[in-house]
Amino acid sequence: MLSISLEKAGKQYNHTWIFSELSAEIQSGTATAILGSNGSGKSTLLQVISSAIMPTRGNIRYNLNGSEVRPEHAFRLMSIAAPYIELIEDFTLTEMVCFHRRLKPLVRNMATPEFIRICQLTDSSDKAIRHFSSGMKQRVRLALAILSDTPALLLDEPVTNLDRAGIAWFRDLIDKNSANRLIVISSNSVTEEFDFCKQQIKMEDYKTVSGLEQIPVFI
Numbered sequence: 001m002l003s004i005s006l007e008k009a010g011k012q013y014n015h016t017w018i019f020s021e022l023s024a025e026i027q028s029g030t031a032t033a034i035l036g037s038n039g040s041g042k043s044t045l046l047q048v049i050s051s052a053i054m055p056t057r058g059n060i061r062y063n064l065n066g067s068e069v070r071p072e073h074a075f076r077l078m079s080i081a082a083p084y085i086e087l088i089e090d091f092t093l094t095e096m097v098c099f100h101r102r103l104k105p106l107v108r109n110m111a112t113p114e115f116i117r118i119c120q121l122t123d124s125s126d127k128a129i130r131h132f133s134s135g136m137k138q139r140v141r142l143a144l145a146i147l148s149d150t151p152a153l154l155l156d157e158p159v160t161n162l163d164r165a166g167i168a169w170f171r172d173l174i175d176k177n178s179a180n181r182l183i184v185i186s187s188n189s190v191t192e193e194f195d196f197c198k199q200q201i202k203m204e205d206y207k208t209v210s211g212l213e214q215i216p217v218f219i
Contacts, residue, residue: 002027003062003182004062006024006059006060007023008023008059009021011045011048020207021058022201023058026199027182031199032185033187033193033199034187035202036203042188045201051074079150079153080153082155083156085141090129091128092126092127093121093129094116097115104148104149106148113125121140134161139166142155143173147177153181154185155185170192175196
């Protein structure tokens with residue numbers, strides 16, 4: 001059982017507050033959607049939740065089976081797919097999956113050929129990833145995250161570059177691999193990304209009035 005607690009968290013860049021005073025409790029067995037327009041801070045919040053960056057104010061706490069996990073160790077609990085996470089383009093798909101498996105095991109100790117079959121990319125198993133279409137790359141990103149054996153799954157706009165068949169594939173994959181996991185999905189309101197989420201965080205609810213920190217002026 002994993003829980004992540006945000007306590008009046010805020011993130012500031014330069015003098016601009018991306019979000020502030022955000023409190024939320026996210027737990028295993030629950031899917032949470034982070035909703036907002038482009039530039040609203042969804043990806044920043046997802047990175048705070050992942051422990052990649054720390055809040056400027058407030059706290060974030062991780063608890064696994066009743067024991068607190070230090071933020072610098074929380075990355076071991078996470079798998080994440082996001083547009084800013086690059087695949088190693090010189091690798092073939094087979095090499096990419098084998099490399100990933102050395103970093104994080106796959107669910108059910110899944111073998112590489114089975115992973116590639118689930119991605120529906122068997123015919124491209126020996127093709128360099130740099131030759132993949134954007135939709136094929138997104139399938140690989142999503143499958144590497146969803147099929148990793150981690151208690152937390154974080155997805156940033158997961159249906160980006162997917163066609164209708166790809167979206168149906170994504171929904172089937174996450175439906176089959178979501179039990180007892182803590183799931184957070186950021187979306188700019190593409191319904192297929194988040195309509196199964198029971199909890200929502202709306203970024204517009206955590207903006208300061210001006211978005212700017214007051215700066216003293218000295219004359």
